[in-house]
Amino acid sequence: MGAFFSLWNQLVAYYNPEAYVPDFERKNRNLSVHWKVEKDDLKIIKNKNANNDTSRDLEFLSEKEQAIALTNRRRVFGAYAIIQNFRAEFTQYIQTGHIFMNDQKIDHFKKLRKLSNVNIVQFYGVQLNDRSLDTLTFFHSLQERGTLEAGLNPGLIIYRNSFQEFCVDEKFDFNETFKSAFMRDILKGLAFIHRNVGYHGHLHAATCLIDINWVLKLSQFGISNFICDQFDSGNIKVNDKDPPVFTHQQYVCYPPEHIRQYDTTGTKQPRILRGTRQGDMYCVGMVFYMMVEKHDPFLMQKTMERISPALIDDILNKNRQPIWEKKTGERELENGLLEKCQQCWSRDPDLRPTTSDMERTVAATYPFAKGTLVDQMVRKNEKAAEDLEYEVEEKTAHLVEARDRTMTLLQEMLPPDIAISLRDGKNVPARSYDSATVMFVQICDFTRIMKFSSPNQVIKFLNDVFDSFDEVTRAHDAYKVETTGETYMVASGVPKENGGIHVTEIAEMSLKIREVSYRFILCHKPEFKLSIRIGFHAGPIAAGVIGIRSPRYCLFGDTVNFASRMQSNCPPNQIQTSERTANMLDKNEYKLVKRGIVHVKGKGEVNCYWLNEHIHHDKSEEVETPILDLHRNDQPGPSHS
Helix, strand or coil, X not given: CHHHHHHHHHHHHHHCHHHCCCHHHHHHHCCCCCCECCHHHEEEEEXXXXXXXXXXXXXXXXXXXXXXXXXXXXXXXXXXXXXXXXXXXXXXEEECCCCCCCHHHHHHHHHHXXXXXXXXXXXXXXXXXXXXXXXXXXXXXXXXXXXXXXXXXXXXXXXXXXXCCCCCHHHCCCCHHHHHHHHHHHHHHHHHHHHHCCCCCCCCHHXXXXXXXXXXXXXXXXXXXXXXXXXXXXXXXXXXXXXXXXXXXXXCCCCHHHHHHHCCCCCCCCCCCCCCHHHHHHHHHHHHHHHHHCCCCCCCCCCCCCCCHHHHHXXXXXXXXXXXXCCCHHHCCXXXXXXXXXXXXXXXXXXXXXXXXXXXXXXXXXXXCCCCHHHHHHHHHHHHHHHHCCCCHHHHHHHHHHHHHHHHHHHCCCCHHHHXXXXXXXXXXXXXXXXXXXXXXXXXXXXXXXXXXXXXXXXXXXXXXXXXXXXXXXXXXXXXXXXXXXXXXXXXXXXXXXXCCHHHHHHHHHHHHHHHHHCCCCCCCCCCCCCEEEEEEEEEEEEEEEXXXXXXXXXECXXXXXXHHHHHCCCCCCEEEEHHHHHCCCXXXXXXXXXXXXXXXXXXXEEEEEEEEECCCCHHHCCCXXXXXXXXXXCCCCCCC
């Protein structure tokens, strides 16, 4: 009878989790539950084209074209999630039983959610115990560049469509600049995790992600023990229809003491294992070995066959380790690093090095490669530029290319003047501007566009629209601050002051951008009429460079907020500005229509104006707004009334 009631409680807990929840769990659920991702806040986006070969064939490209193609390479995602407007990667299992969350587990996930470091991804939370989904899913911030595994193993058979190689075989020179920078990033991120969480548990080249700024970030940390508990309790299982979460190549690179806890015969299907701090150092040795040797430790990257039980037996009982040959010449110093990796593979976990030990070894191995990857690339290009100045005339082209690479890298993140100052080693202090103008442009009905478009079509649509806006921006004295989702932000008068013409510059831009939107054609739905709302405001602004590793030029102040409110309170296809800004425009040059009093959040009742057109008194001075048809040359775009 006792067994019957036990079975009955399990069935109730699975089919109706709310009917059997301990009091302490219900109490905690009412508190801060930002660690838990609710179904209503979650949307999974699947890329049907992810299996296509999207990598460019570099064989027939020039050296310059190859460098550009490799630098711009991005991952291809089979699926990703959107959590409250944030894109996220996820790891998912099928949930077969109710997962009971006690205070210790909840506190652990809360701690993971709060962690923030430049060398770890942002942990977004967990989705579990949802009757309509029957899944256990872990989410972290999406990184677009690639994984370290993809860069080290260009011949790797890819089980997941979650990345695209950022370096392609011999075409990518994985030199000491990249090795030292990525090794330092791994050790800094791991040291932070050890201080705050205690262990990583799933450290492998596949969980080392490269972000858009070439900074390595560790992912999937601190969750392996929880997952193993659920496997052991029978609460989760692997979805056989999905690509494997844990591959054979990764499995044999994990600590023998952890493999032994799960499988002593080598016959079980690989799965995620439990983690410890000492186990992480074993994995560090494996990852560093892969970075030095450019292949996986047991030469399995070109096979899809399951692991031989004999290999597992050799690893567990015969102390089998990766084989390496002593380096000579310029790579001789790497022998010391590989010897340190051997210490990481010690069968006595207490004898394995620490992150500090490995940092000292990396510094001794690559003494001339210091700082982040971006720092090293900038210094390397500057040094090349200095050397090329003493070369003969025929080398001048190489000098220009080296300088261009340096400035292109910086100017992707900063205004040109700021990038030049930072390149020259000058400080760029934050400062206030007495008057500047900020404009926001938002695409209307973006949610509706997403419903009838695939992810690829949405991305192409945004690229096409914002490229057309960029053409207008480049023709004026203005700076594109950023694009966030469907919103485009521009400022004039910062960082270069322009003597008070910033209002007219933004006014002209707003009219041209609206004209461009009227003529825009959505290639996969030509009958769709693009609508935008525009708002701008002039006033004092504070601006400065934020960030060391990934610097950004940011604007602050009430003027930015006011401009955003002007946009958000504006109907489609209208340009709205405040009374103060309207008074700064010449009424003989611009047609302004008083909208009247509008309630603006945070500002109360505000008198607002529509900007309708620029009045050209001399028709010979009229400049026709260019028609930026990105898709067709045979017919004009739809006009807006």
